[in-house]
Amino acid sequence: MAGSNRAVREEQDSLGTVAVPADRYWGAQTQRALENFAIGIERLPVGFIHALGIQKQAAARANVALGGLDPVLGDAIVAAAREVAEGRLDDHFPLPVWQSGSGTQSNMNANEVIANRANEQLGQPLGRRSPVHPNDHVNRSQSSNDTIPTVMHLSTLLALRDGLLPALDHLAATLSGRAAAFGDRVKTGRTHLQDAVPVTLRQEFGGYSSQITHAAARLRRLSDELLPLAQGGTAVGSGLNCPPDFVPRFLDAIQALTGLPVVRADDHFAANASHDVFVDLSGALGGTAAALTKIANDIRFMGCGPRCGIGELALPANEPGSSIMPGKVNPSQVESVVMVAAQVAGHHTTILHGAAGGQMELNACKPVIIHATLTSIRLLSDSARAFADRCVAGLMPNDARLADLSGQSLMLVTALAPAVGYDRAADAAHKAAHDGTTLREAVLGLGLMDGDAFDRTVDPLALALGPDEDVRRV
Template sequence: MLNSTALRALGRSASKSAARSLASPHTLHLRNSCCRSISSALRPSPVSNKSQLVSVRGFASTARMMTAPRTETDAFGEIQVPGDKYWGAQTQRSLGNFDIGQPQDRMPTPIVRALGILKGAAATVNMKFGLDPTIGKAIQQAAAEVADLKLVDHFPLVVWQTGSGTQSNMNANEVISNRAIEILGGTMGSKKPVHPNDHVNMSASSNDTFPTVMHIAAVLEIEDSLLPALTSLKDALQKKVDQFNDIIKIGRTHLQDATPLTLGQEFSGYVSQLERNITRVENSLPDLRLLAQGGTAVGTGINTFKGFDEAIAEEVSKMTGKQFKTSPNKFEVLAAHDAVVEASGALNTLAASLFKIAQDIRFLGSGPRCGLGELQLPENEPGSSIMPGKVNPTQCESLTMICAQVMGNHVATTVSGMNGNFELNVFKPVMIRNLLHSVRILSDGMKSFEKNLVVGLEADRKRIESILHERYASSLFLSFHLLYLSVLTWTHLVLCLSLASTPLLDTIWPPRSQRMLTRRASPSSRVPWSSRLLARRISTSTFVQS
């Protein structure tokens, strides 16, 4: 019997554990695509449960109704495991050995989902090669619950573990084994009738399981989250191209005034950047569709069945609705992860493009009175605690910070990709964590940027026209029609005498003539006006200031 002091301590411990789990970004931010059932077609008819454990989502009731610890065993002997958790001995040891970065650095949710998909597919294939159907169907049902993220709170391990992902693979094996045992009416932790290694991990090794899971998770996240967000942002910017196409503004090179263009033309460059980034990301997918499963420990396929690898790829394709294939060379996909580095590189390029776009929009909206002020950014929230009325370009700032993080993720992924020593790369968890993190924040960042900035973005036509008519900038266009030195002399004369005015400049160059923006003057059309002729025309103008 626990005394009151012990009960209070137990309650505090449970509360802290609950807070850590709730704070996990992967628990807080599950994607809609993860909520749909992945393997409903393959899930057998539910078997009556002997008991239903208290879900860790009900943290308050869990603290009050916490079950007694149970004993689990592995090659190192016995270890106590929380009675309300499905994981086993190896997961519990990893929790003690790698108490690093909890809860923020837990294995990403898409990896948990992919583990459920793969284990369900393996059970289906293994039944064709002799696995007891009763055991196989129970594994299928448990794996489907993992794939649907119903058991996500039973995956507590962090990224910072063994570089092969072995402990996360065993975490999945143990959770699915104990859940299947429960489904069949057995005793959790007994490993009977479902063993985590002999049945759930049948025909597999962590060395081919984890890279397979990496590729499944990457393809699902890129196709279901990143590409839709990227395409939507590109389409939103295209609408701005159409909206701004009649607005002539001054161009800028080297941060200095240059020749004119339309605001629509400027934005068309952004659209083209994103179109090319879509192509780059899509081009990285074919190698990610190649699965390592069937290579087992070092790529030879020892302890598996002939045709197992093709059958796994086919089953995973059915369950996900995506096209996967078995890798033609298992040695390469175990020892190197060039496909992940390539995909990360595509995201790095996308980040560079988005940074440029957000930076341009931020500067074009600077001011509003003492900056460029050509764009009017939506006012979403107060910008200062000391300056009333100040509104900042927060969406631009958020997106550029995301881009900086993605670039950092790519550096770590590149270094990790280099560390494939001999037959196995041992930086797998951090590689896939960084790739999935980049996909997540880029997807969310682009959605936010589109919704909270691009859609409501407007041009300040009066400000753009005012800048366009200012002295030095307007003279630049004359070089299409006059000799360079003549224009230079005229420009200096106007600047020195402060003679420039909008009507005067309009007599020399009508700024609204959009046709002239794309026409190149032939050498014969250039009139070699002398400085004297220019000065005489200026001096006779009624708009010259005294």
């Protein structure tokens, strides 16, 4: 803002006077941070800012209930904080991720914005810091060191509940729907990317659906570990300046505002100083990314060609694939999934280093941990939905190609081994490969069995379904 012609007002903090843009709700400490941390363009995710609004509402309600905050001021704080939670004041949170590792600047950003907005609602000019004071009233009974980890947990819980988990459920259902639609179309199984015994598209896509369901289940289990909140530990975990009954009132308010069954951290010193749960969660996010990549790449392989590759599936033609080759269609949704997975893997490294970056009574890498966590969750949420709707839902089987490839597979020989022995079955496979014939022709040529016997023994669908057909169909 310095050097511009923008109108400013003067605000005070403990270091002196600061010029703040006149139309902004933030105050002196936010302005100092904005000037001191001119690093990059990455801001803390809006989900984190909105959760700060929820946290400040709950704190004000608790302070009013305990008699520590005038109800008129409390109502004004709650109203202003609600606007933050609803995303109506996003433009007033300009700070980058790369700030104080405690997130103090972002906590004060929230305190100043809410105080100024509350004072405006009470008929006072911006910057007066009265009757609502950012520290004395908005930040009452709190410290940045317990507020920021509390908001880290809240924003992550909400992002999982309202974003990623529904997206994964949607993808799993879409995969399951395609499995049912594909039915018992037989295809060549592949291990080591080499021909293997037959499978059906139903089995393959049912497996993909289960893989995503399991990934979501892991994330749900880890969500429970985010329910304990740090609020009440204040600066170092001892609870200094926090009234004894503040935390129960605060938790009740959070539950009412979010529906989350949050509880008090069993050890506030650990809650302030460590964020190990985010390492575990990030590992599960990485596992989800790995599952998405595996499934996406399988679909890419099955759709490659379409004429000069495997070509078992036809992928949706979402957009032209080439600026030079007319009519080309690329597996763009698959490529998007793979890139998202690469970014999530990078974020896991960041979170791991950040969680190891605590010293004594504080972890001083909170902003980068929550930025990486929420960004990964958002990327996976968006990617899972796009992949489901713009790729999986539109997949179509190429029946002629499926039949052609499964009929040519020499690994059907596996069914012969119990009847003619492993070595003689291998002879048949080698002969078919050498002569360029089908396995049936090779078996008949070696006199291992007649045609009717071969057809009874080597039925691709029966081989795919196996002896537990009824179980597999459930």
